[in-house]
Amino acid sequence: MSNGNEIAVKYEIDGNEIKLTMKNVQEYIVGTDSQITLSEFKFFTELCKVQKLNPFLKEAYCIKYGNSPATIVVSKDVIVKRATKHPMYNGKETGIIVLTENGEIVERNGCFKLPKEEVVGGWARVHRKDWGHPEYMSVSFEEVAQRKKDGSLNANWSGKSATMIEKVAKVRALREAFPDELNGLYASEEFGVTEPQRETKNAVVQEPQAITQQPEPEVKVNEKGEIEQGFEEQISFDEI
Numbered sequence: 001m002s003n004g005n006e007i008a009v010k011y012e013i014d015g016n017e018i019k020l021t022m023k024n025v026q027e028y029i030v031g032t033d034s035q036i037t038l039s040e041f042k043f044f045t046e047l048c049k050v051q052k053l054n055p056f057l058k059e060a061y062c063i064k065y066g067n068s069p070a071t072i073v074v075s076k077d078v079i080v081k082r083a084t085k086h087p088m089y090n091g092k093e094t095g096i097i098v099l100t101e102n103g104e105i106v107e108r109n110g111c112f113k114l115p116k117e118e119v120v121g122g123w124a125r126v127h128r129k130d131w132g133h134p135e136y137m138s139v140s141f142e143e144v145a146q147r148k149k150d151g152s153l154n155a156n157w158s159g160k161s162a163t164m165i166e167k168v169a170k171v172r173a174l175r176e177a178f179p180d181e182l183n184g185l186y187a188s189e190e191f192g193v194t195e196p197q198r199e200t201k202n203a204v205v206q207e208p209q210a211i212t213q214q215p216e217p218e219v220k221v222n223e224k225g226e227i228e229q230g231f232e233e234q235i236s237f238d239e240i
Helices: 022-029 038-051 076-084 155-159 161-177
Strands: 007-013 016-021 060-063 071-074 089-099 105-109 118-128 135-140 219-221 227-229
Touching: 007 038, 016 022, 016 038, 022 038, 022 060, 038 060, 038 071, 071 076, 076 161, 089 161, 118 161, 135 161, 155 161
Parallel strands: none
Antiparallel strands: 007 016, 060 071, 089 105, 089 118, 118 135, 219 227
């Protein structure tokens, strides 16, 4: 088998070729100096290839810290755009759930809250033209808020708690309403990780190409184009 750095995954998006290698993914996509494994590379690239995602345009992220398993996520905008383009999409409402000064639990549109109110959750309602009832999703703040080792909220969740929880509820509701289009696509807010900000201006980009995720387990893609973890399967890659 050739060296992992020589493996290349190629695919096309809108007529543009994307080429992903261990080297350019590590250098321009991962966003940290933590080294991804071959299995994580494969999972990430295969997800990008199957779902037609361009990580160089910040549509997908492979986030790695230390020796922890890599987290593979997509941009929230990818999820929203794919849902809204569906012919059956018929709008959405989103917001937050707050505990008021009077001790009331209130479901509120948008992300506005008063200084003395506490954000306890988020909600979203997605409508489809072919459904009699909307898809409703509510999410507990404590369930998804990301905390540091000392138990305090991290920077995003402490400073933008309403915005963060609203995003989580929105993408979860959209995924439930459009499972065929969005199954297997998760936003960074759902995992409490931050999208890398590493510069990509010097990257050699040949537009879309595939990369696969996760440590050690192999990857299986079913007939619907969904990625399944925990199954062993051979994945073919072009080699340079």
